[in-house]
Each structure stands twice: as C-alpha cells, then as structure tokens.
Amino acid sequence: MKLYGRLALALLLLAAxxxxxxxxxxxxxxxxxLCNAASPLGxxxxxLRAQRFSCGDVSAGYHRASLWLQTDxxxxxxSRGDLVLMVHQSRFDRLAVAxxxxxxxxxxxxxxxxxxxxxxxxxxxxxxxxxxxxxPLASVTMRFDRLASIGLMRARLLPKADAVVQSTGMAVAVGxxxxxxxxxxxxxxxxxxxxxxxxxxxxAAWSATMLLWGFIWSQAHLGLFPGLAGTVSAQLATFLACLxxxxxxxxxxxxxxxxxxxxxxxxxxxxxxxxxxxxGIPLAIIRSESLAQWGNLLGLVVVADLIAVAAYLGWxxxxxxxxxxxxxxxxxxPMAVLAFIHIVDVDDSVWGGGSKLLVLAAATWxxxxxxxxxxxxxxxxxxxxxxxxxxxxxxxxxxxxxxxTGLPNRRGFVESVTPLLERARADALxxxxxxxxxxxxxxxxxVHGHDAGDAVxxxxxxxxxxxxxxxxxxxxxxxxxxxxxxVGMDGIILSRFAESVRLGIAACDHKExxxxxxxxxxVGVAEVxxxxxFQQLYRLADEALYDAKRGGRDxxxxxxxxxxxxxxxxxxxxxxxxxx
Numbered sequence: 001m002k003l004y005g006r007l008a009l010a011l012l013l014l015a016a017x018x019x020x021x022x023x024x025x026x027x028x029x030x031x032x033x034l035c036n037a038a039s040p041l042g043x044x045x046x047x048l049r050a051q052r053f054s055c056g057d058v059s060a061g062y063h064r065a066s067l068w069l070q071t072d073x074x075x076x077x078x079s080r081g082d083l084v085l086m087v088h089q090s091r092f093d094r095l096a097v098a099x100x101x102x103x104x105x106x107x108x109x110x111x112x113x114x115x116x117x118x119x120x121x122x123x124x125x126x127x128x129x130x131x132x133x134x135x136p137l138a139s140v141t142m143r144f145d146r147l148a149s150i151g152l153m154r155a156r157l158l159p160k161a162d163a164v165v166q167s168t169g170m171a172v173a174v175g176x177x178x179x180x181x182x183x184x185x186x187x188x189x190x191x192x193x194x195x196x197x198x199x200x201x202x203x204a205a206w207s208a209t210m211l212l213w214g215f216i217w218s219q220a221h222l223g224l225f226p227g228l229a230g231t232v233s234a235q236l237a238t239f240l241a242c243l244x245x246x247x248x249x250x251x252x253x254x255x256x257x258x259x260x261x262x263x264x265x266x267x268x269x270x271x272x273x274x275x276x277x278x279x280g281i282p283l284a285i286i287r288s289e290s291l292a293q294w295g296n297l298l299g300l301v302v303v304a305d306l307i308a309v310a311a312y313l314g315w316x317x318x319x320x321x322x323x324x325x326x327x328x329x330x331x332x333x334p335m336a337v338l339a340f341i342h343i344v345d346v347d348d349s350v351w352g353g354g355s356k357l358l359v360l361a362a363a364t365w366x367x368x369x370x371x372x373x374x375x376x377x378x379x380x381x382x383x384x385x386x387x388x389x390x391x392x393x394x395x396x397x398x399x400x401x402x403x404x405t406g407l408p409n410r411r412g413f414v415e416s417v418t419p420l421l422e423r424a425r426a427d428a429l430x431x432x433x434x435x436x437x438x439x440x441x442x443x444x445x446x447v448h449g450h451d452a453g454d455a456v457x458x459x460x461x462x463x464x465x466x467x468x469x470x471x472x473x474x475x476x477x478x479x480x481x482x483x484x485x486x487v488g489m490d491g492i493i494l495s496r497f498a499e500s501v502r503l504g505i506a507a508c509d510h511k512e513x514x515x516x517x518x519x520x521x522x523v524g525v526a527e528v529x530x531x532x533x534f535q536q537l538y539r540l541a542d543e544a545l546y547d548a549k550r551g552g553r554d555x556x557x558x559x560x561x562x563x564x565x566x567x568x569x570x571x572x573x574x575x576x577x578x579x580x
Contacts, residue, residue: 028071028155030058037068041145045096045108048141058150063288067150070141071157084163085128085140086121086156086352091148091234091287097128098141107131113230120219120229122171123353124237129160148231151292156352170353174218177364181211184367191374199323202251203370209247210363213240217356235284242280244363245302249273252309252331255323256316269312272305306335326373334362402476404454405461413475417485417534420473424531430490431531433483433541434498435524436464436505439553441480448514455513460521463504485537490527490560498525498556506554520554527560 028034035053043066051068058067085097096110109128111119121127130137140157147153158166185207192200215221217237222229228236253269279301283294310331316324340346341355353360400412408416424431438460445453457480464474464482472486489497505521524545526537540559548557 026157028069028157030069030150031055033072034069034155035072037070038062039066039068041066045098045143048098048100048106062144062150063146063148065146067144067147068141069144069153069155071139082132082160083130083137083140083157084160085130085142086158086163087126087128087142087153088124088155088352088354089147089153090124090126090229091152091231091291092144092146093231094143094145095126096143098143099128099130099137100139100141101133101135102138103135105133105135111229113232114227116219116222116226116229120222121167122174122218122220123167123357124217124219125167125170125352127163127167129163146287148234148287149291152295154354166352170218170357173353173357174214174220174360177360178211178214178218178220180364181207181214181367184364184371185211187371188367188374191371191378195378197374199251199255200374202247202254203367203374206244206247206251207367209240209244210360210367213237213244214360214363216240217360231287239280239284242276242283242298245305246273246277246280249276249305249309252327253312255327256313256321260319260321260324261312261315265308265312265315269305269308272301272308276301276305303338306331306338310335322377326370326377330366330369330373333365334359337362402461405458405476407461407465407482408473408475410475410477413473413477413483413485414534416473416475420471420485420487421531421534421537424487428530429488430494430527430529431485431487431537432489432494432525432527433485433534433537434501435477435526435538435541435545436460436482436484436501436521437524437545437549438480438505439520439522444514444517444519452513456508456510456519459508459510459513460505460519463508464501466504467501483541485534487531490529494525494527495556495558498523498558502554502556522548522553523556524548525556525558527558529561
C-alpha cells in the first residue's frame with residue numbers, strides 16, 4: 001500500500017508539472033496553424049513568395065525535397081514581434097526560418113546539420129528569435145531540406161520571456177537528471193564489482209546508456225561536439241533509446257534466479273528485449289516518411305516487452321524473489337509514465353521537453369530506486385553475515401570452553417599455550433606445566449552426589465582462574481584434572497608458585513556442597529629449559545603428578561629437564577624406535 005501511495009503521489013506531481021502550453025504560446029502542426037508547400041532542393045530561399053501553400057495534407061516525397069511550412073493567419077493571430085520559434089525536430093539537412101513583417105520585409109535565419117551555432121537549446125530544441133522591429137510580425141515560415149518525418153516535427157511560438165524561463169527550467173531539469181544517473185551508474189558499478197552480482201552490472205550499464213541518451217537527446221553534448229548537431233545526434237539518440245530498453249529488460253530478468261519462473265516466459269521477455277535493441281539499428285538509419293510508422297510499430301513491441309517483464313517479475317515475486325519485488329517497484333513509475341504519455345499528448349508541455357523529459361525523469365527515479373533497493377538488500381545481507389560470523393565465533397569459543405567451570409578445555413588450552421611456548425623458545429625462557437588433580441574426587445561424587453562434585457569443581461576452577469595472566473594460562477583438562485602453563489618461572493620460584501596453587505585449592509570453601517570435608521589436590525610440575533612442545537611438557541607433568549599421587553597426595557612433585565637432558569631423551573627415543 002505504501003508503494004501505491006508513493007506512485008499516486010508521483011503521478012499527482014507529474015500532473016502538476018505537465019502544465020498545459022501557456023496561453024501566450026502556440027503549438028504549430030500541419031492542419032492546425034501550419035500550411036505547407038514543397039519545392040526542389042535547389043530552390044533559393046528568396047522564392048518564398050512564389051510558393052503555393054496548402055493547408056491540407058503534406059504531399060509525399062518531401063523527405064527528398066524542401067518542405068515549406070508557414071503559419072496560417074486564419075488560425076494564428078501574431079500581434080507581437082517579441083516571439084521565439086522553438087523547433088523540436090532535428091533529422092534534416094537544413095532548416096531556414098523566415099520572419100515576415102507587415103511591411104513586407106523578411107528576415108532569414110538558418111541552421112544546418114553539424115552547425116546549429118547558438119540556436120540550440122537544452123531538451124532537443126532549436127530556438128529562432130524574431131528580430132526586434134517596430135512593425136508587427138505577419139507570418140513565420142520554416143523551410144526543411146530533407147526532413148525525415150513530418151509526423152515527428154513539433155514547433156511552438158512563444159514570447160521571448162517565456163522561452164528564456166522554459167529553456168532555463170529545461171536545462172536545470174536535464175542537468176539534475178543526468179547528474180543523478182551518473183551517480184547511480186557509478187554506484188551500481190561499484191556494487192557490482194564489490195559483491196560480484198551480474199544484475200548490478202546490467203543496472204550500471206542501463207544507467208550509463210540512459211545517461212548517454214539524455215546527454216545526446218538534450219543536446220548538451222553540442223557544447224563539446226558542435227559538429228554532431230542534427231541527424232547524427234538524432235540517430236544516436238534513437239539507437240540508445242532502444243538499447244536502453246533492451247538492457248533494462250536483461251537487468252530485470254537476470255536479477256531473478258533461474259527456476260523461479262517458467263523458462264518460456266523468461267525466454268519471451270529476453271527475446272522481446274533483444275528485438276527492441278536490434279530494431280533500434282535500422283530505425284536510427286531510416287530517413288523517410290515511414291519513420292513514424294516504424295516508430296509506432298516499435299512502440300507496440302516495447303509495450304509487449306514491458307508486459308512480459310512485468311508478468312515475469314510478478315510471477316517471481318509471488319515465488320518469494322526480493323529482487324523481483326524491487327524491480328517491480330522501480331518499474332511502476334516508468335510504466336505509468338509510458339501509459340500517461342500514450343493517453344495524454346504532452347509533447348508541447350514540460351518546458352518543451354514533452355514525453356522525452358518525462359521518460360528521462362522516470363528513468364532517473366528508477367535508477368535511484370534500484371540503487372537504494374540494492375543497498376538496502378546488501379545491508380541486510382551484511383547484517384545477516386555479521387550475525388552468522390558472530391554465531392560462528394561464539395560456537396568456536398564455546399567449543400574451546402568447559403561448560404561447567406567456564407575455563408578453557410583441553411582443545412582451547414592447547415591452542416592458547418602454543419603462542420606462549422613459541423614466545424618462550426624465541427626469548428630462551430623456561431616453561432612449566434602444572435597438572436592439578438583433586439584427591440579422592442570419586443568419593444565426593446559417591447558420598448555427596450554429582451551435583452556436589454560439580455560444585456567442588458566450579459569452586460576449584462574459580463580459584464585456579466585467579467592465576468590467569470599474560471604469562472600464565474589455565475584450563476580444565478578433563479574430569480577433576482586442571483592445568484596451568486607458566487612461562488618465565490623456574491627453580492625455587494616455580495616451586496613456591498606450585499605450592500601456592502596447592503594451598504589455594506585446599507583453602508577453598510565447600511561447606512554448602514560437602515560440609516566440613518576438606519578437598520586437597522596433588523600437583524605435578526614439568527619444568528623445561530628451553531621451552532619445548534606441549535606434548536613433551538604434558539608427558540613430564542603427568543609423570544610428576546603420578547609420583548605425587550604415589551607419594552601420599554596433597555603434595556607437589558617437580559620434574560626438571562635441561563636442554564642436554566632433552567637431547568639425550570630425543571636420542572633414546574629415536575634408538576628405541578629404530579630397534580622396534
């Protein structure tokens with residue numbers, strides 16, 4: 001409902017913008033305001049008075065000759081001399097305009113293909129200002145040499161002040177639309193490269209094509225390439241318009257994953273888009289009176305293409321495609337504009353830009369909508385990705401933690417001690433592993449229950465966790481066995497540290513779980529200089545813990561190995577392995 005509300009608002013704004021031609025302006029068309037005559041191409045302009053004008057239909061063959069169009073005094077009363085003739089057709093070799101005054105004086109102005117001089121205006125318009133004279137203007141005559149199609153020719157007469165305002169408004173509107181298309185195209189291309197999505201690349205190509213079309217149609221390019229004025233620009237604009245429709249079709253269809261929609265409908269939509277793009281080539285070349293008929297035929301193909309794409313996207317949306325939903329929302333306004341301009345004649349409205357300016361505005365809206373939709377969707381994907389990574393990191397962390405005590409388990413302990421041992425080896429520091437085993441823990445479970453045993457383990461774990469630091473890491477290795485790896489301690493300092501661990505565990509308060517029963521621990525210490533790998537440390541510490549258990553429990557046993565002793569052990573191990 002929000003989408004339809006926005007569309008209705010856009011159409012209301014469109015209706016407000018598409019104001020009717022001002023009362024002071026006159027739209028000139030054959031049969032209403034214009035009479036016509038034809039002559040060979042070599043006829044001089046001075047033969048204007050010799051032409052026999054008819055206010056009926058234009059004779060055939062005018063595209064190979066000179067077509068004269070003169071204002072009909074019976075339909076238009078030109079009481080002002082400060083008028084501007086705005087012509088909106090550029091497929092001709094030459095256009096000469098004659099302003100004839102009541103005293104019989106005629107003033108000529110002309111443009112030709114490749115040379116519009118200062119007469120070109122934004123929005124594909126050519127302006128001819130009537131010279132200022134104190135005599136009323138009697139008529140205005142246009143002479144087209146090799147005009148492609150009279151059906152596509154549009155002209156207006158309006159006061160100079162209105163012409164300035166409309167030209168300025170047109171330039172601002174076109175400039176804003178082209179700027180937004182440029183930004184949208186660059187943004188879509190950057191997204192396509194960043195996330196490697198094909199439809200975003202098609203979307204960027206469509207924005208670029210519409211940008212180029214708008215640049216050429218509006219004649220903004222004549223400021224840089226004045227030699228392109230006329231037929232060449234019109235042909236390029238026609239081709240680019242067809243190409244843009246084809247690219248838009250591919251962008252919308254390829255955005256939807258295969259398999260969601262019938263392959264036949266997908267093929268029909270792509271085929272129609274391809275036909276539109278291909279037909280644009282001969283349509284750009286044609287320079288005959290059949291141009292308007294071919295344009296109408298192409299319009300039917302475009303409508304069929306839009307219907308096929310809309311059906312395709314609607315089907316995909318019902319199947320749950322988010323991309324289809326976004327494209328349908330983006331296509332709503334352009335399709336509404338196309339329907340609007342087919343029903344309502346707006347060619348002489350919107351500052352003279354007519355339907356083409358509306359199409360450019362709708363294309364800009366579509367490009368911005370698609371860019372915003374892609375950004376929102378990618379932002380959601382990024383949020384989901386971050387959540388998945390956070391969940392994965394949490395799962396990895398939980399996999400390295402003992403769920404009962406919260407200390408690292410054996411896997412987490414091995415991973416954490418590895419960098420410590422590497423640091424100790426690099427700095428030639430001693431390393432020691434303390435294995436702590438709670439004495440007679442099985443009897444605690446048997447007498448007081450497993451809940452009491454778990455409480456004892458948690459209390460011991462909290463006490464051992466106090467020694468966690470930059471040079472010491474702790475863990476619950478399994479059952480009632482805990483481990484502490486320290487770096488930088490040796491000799492008597494290490495022995496005192498191990499003794500403080502034993503006394504600290506014995507001082508734990510377990511009254512709530514097992515009453516006044518004391519809990520002690522045996523500690524086996526493996527001291528190695530220089531540091532060695534964890535497996536060797538664990539083997540030595542386990543031997544020391546076994547000796548502590550055999551020695552009566554609740555005591556500390558230390559096994560020390562120097563570099564020479566380690567080398568001898570390594571040689572003995574290799575000899576034993578070879579003798580097997």
